[in-house]
Amino acid sequence: MAELAERQPGQGYTPIDEAKRQRLLELVRGRAMARPTDLAEDEVMVWPSLVVVEAVSAVVFLLGLIVLSVLVNAPLTAHANPNQTPNPSKAPWYFLNLQELLLHMNAGLAGVIIPTIALVGIAAIPYIDRSPLGVGILGTSAKGRKIIAFTTVYTIIVQTVMVVLDEASDRQQFGLGAVLKDAGMPEIVYGQMLPSLIILGAIGVLMAMVQGIFRPTRREMIIALFTGFVVTYVMLTIFGTSFRGEGQELTMPWNLPLEHH
Amino acid sequence: MRREQTLADRITGSAVWRSVVRHGYPDTQRNQALIIASNVFLHIHPVKIKRYATKVTYTFCLGGLSFFMFLVLVMTGVLLMFYYVPSTDLAYQSMQDIEASVTFGQLMRNMHRWSAQGMVIAVFLHMGRVFYTGSYKPPREFNWVIGVLLLVTTFLLSFTGYLLPWDQLSFWAVTVGTAIGGAAPLLGQYVNFLLVGDYQIGQNTLVRWYTLHVIFLPLIAAFLMAVHFWRIRKDGGISGPL
Numbered sequence: 001m002a003e004l005a006e007r008q009p010g011q012g013y014t015p016i017d018e019a020k021r022q023r024l025l026e027l028v029r030g031r032a033m034a035r036p037t038d039l040a041e042d043e044v045m046v047w048p049s050l051v052v053v054e055a056v057s058a059v060v061f062l063l064g065l066i067v068l069s070v071l072v073n074a075p076l077t078a079h080a081n082p083n084q085t086p087n088p089s090k091a092p093w094y095f096l097n098l099q100e101l102l103l104h105m106n107a108g109l110a111g112v113i114i115p116t117i118a119l120v121g122i123a124a125i126p127y128i129d130r131s132p133l134g135v136g137i138l139g140t141s142a143k144g145r146k147i148i149a150f151t152t153v154y155t156i157i158v159q160t161v162m163v164v165l166d167e168a169s170d171r172q173q174f175g176l177g178a179v180l181k182d183a184g185m186p187e188i189v190y191g192q193m194l195p196s197l198i199i200l201g202a203i204g205v206l207m208a209m210v211q212g213i214f215r216p217t218r219r220e221m222i223i224a225l226f227t228g229f230v231v232t233y234v235m236l237t238i239f240g241t242s243f244r245g246e247g248q249e250l251t252m253p254w255n256l257p258l259e260h261h
Numbered sequence: 262m263r264r265e266q267t268l269a270d271r272i273t274g275s276a277v278w279r280s281v282v283r284h285g286y287p288d289t290q291r292n293q294a295l296i297i298a299s300n301v302f303l304h305i306h307p308v309k310i311k312r313y314a315t316k317v318t319y320t321f322c323l324g325g326l327s328f329f330m331f332l333v334l335v336m337t338g339v340l341l342m343f344y345y346v347p348s349t350d351l352a353y354q355s356m357q358d359i360e361a362s363v364t365f366g367q368l369m370r371n372m373h374r375w376s377a378q379g380m381v382i383a384v385f386l387h388m389g390r391v392f393y394t395g396s397y398k399p400p401r402e403f404n405w406v407i408g409v410l411l412l413v414t415t416f417l418l419s420f421t422g423y424l425l426p427w428d429q430l431s432f433w434a435v436t437v438g439t440a441i442g443g444a445a446p447l448l449g450q451y452v453n454f455l456l457v458g459d460y461q462i463g464q465n466t467l468v469r470w471y472t473l474h475v476i477f478l479p480l481i482a483a484f485l486m487a488v489h490f491w492r493i494r495k496d497g498g499i500s501g502p503l
């Protein structure tokens with residue numbers, strides 16, 4: 001074929017040299033080099049392109065899980081005993097963020113109202129930010145990624161300062177709660193309204209700073225808020241799991257009772 | 262002219278084989294399409310997808326891993342159910358039996374425990390990946406909401422399982438957890454009773470949480486996942502750069 005194509009016009013056929021002529025001997029089944037395809041430029045077949053990724057990640061994960069499970073045993077402590085309260089008693093680690101929050105304010109606010117608002121807020125994100133800008137790009141834009149970094153640093157600092165300060169004031173909302181309590185205010189004021197204001201304040205300062213420094217789009221502002229939520233969640237979980245000892249006092253991780261290490 | 266038939270040819274050419282597998286060896290595009298379309302498990306996938314959707318550094322396989330961990334949990338969970346007895350008298354004893362006398366019992370328990378915790382982490386990270394790539398934007402809003410429900414279901418699955426060993430750790434963790442629920446304004450008392458099924462954590466609580474853990478919540482999760490996966494396809498596959 002290639003020879004035919006290359007032949008110059010006007011050049012005639014060379015007569016067939018019978019000695020060199022080849023006969024068709026056999027048809028062999030094999031893989032064709034090129035096949036007609038209806039795949040677009042940016043598409044691939046799911047089998048094998050995606051199925052291979054899935055299978056390999058499943059196998060790698062399963063091997064990792066088996067190795068972990070051979071090496072580390074799930075905990076089984078003493079038989080449940082309603083008459084013997086361990087000190088500290090802790091929820092499973094993924095709820096320790098709530099248990100930590102609980103130390104600083106009214107239990108209903110920390111354990112039910114705030115998580116409910118957080119979940120409803122998260123579910124509402126796509127109805128608030130509807131612009132298709134930045135889909136498929138991690139952090140939306142260079143600015144978006146800077147906002148993530150900024151918010152992370154802000155939240156880590158504010159969160160740590162708030163927990164430590166509140167602890168220093170005997171968990172009385174930095175002492176403000178004690179003042180209101182002594183002034184004869186009801187619990188709803190110092191246990192619920194005051195902590196809510198403090199939280200809203202911390203969020204407000206974050207939004208104002210992000211607004212002032214970055215002039216963000218709506219999407220980028222939501223990035224700041226979501227990042228603030230995630231970092232808070234992680235920070236409170238770390239405080240709850242690793243820094244709360246007997247009587248839920250702030251404790252260094254290496255001083256915790258053994259079963260909480 | 263004819264190639265000799267190998268044993269493999271005979272097997273794959275037999276009437277029994279052809280009745281089960283309706284496609285040839287997947288080295289042609291036609292067969293690669295058929296293998297996806299004719300298999301009930303694979304057909305949650307489309308036949309072809311955008312190249313960027315197969316990039317591991319886009320999804321980090323997190324949604325897929327959450328689902329895979331769920332499958333591991335179902336399988337190891339069923340094995341544990343053969344031995345576990347949801348009674349305050351026998352539960353702890355059956356945990357000890359699983360660990361000490363059941364073949365691979367300890368391994369099954371460990372795998373169940375660690376993938377339960379892994380699933381909580383993976384689902385949370387998956388939510389982060391979806392958020393930071395802006396993949397919740399229209400037309401995927403509803404799937405994001407389904408995702409939030411899946412997150413809550415995952416937490417509940419993990420928490421209901423936590424009580425079952427009936428040891429000090431589980432008993433007091435659940436005491437703390439249900440007290441948090443009981444602090445709900447106005448409804449607290451009812452929420453607490455709903456969770457505990459009694460005035461204190463005991464046999465009623467255990468049966469309640471066991472039932473939720475082994476049948477009710479897994480069904481809810483499977484139902485939500487079916488909707489979740491279906492919607493991914495109906496929303497045009499994995500999101501990508503415009």
Ligand code: HEM
Pocket residue numbers: 320322323324325326327328384385387388391396397401404405406407408409411412415486489493498499500501
């Ligand atoms: C049990 C929990 C979950 C499972 C098994 C699951 C599974 C999956 C899978 C397999 C995908 C395909 C892409 C990928 O792997 O990233 C996906 C995509 C998606 N998930 Fe989930 N998911 C779960 C929870 C969530 C949560 C908590 C959210 C958000 C709150 C969420 C929102 C989404 C959205 C919006 C997509 C489409 C992403 C895109 O188009 O890029 N899912 N999910």
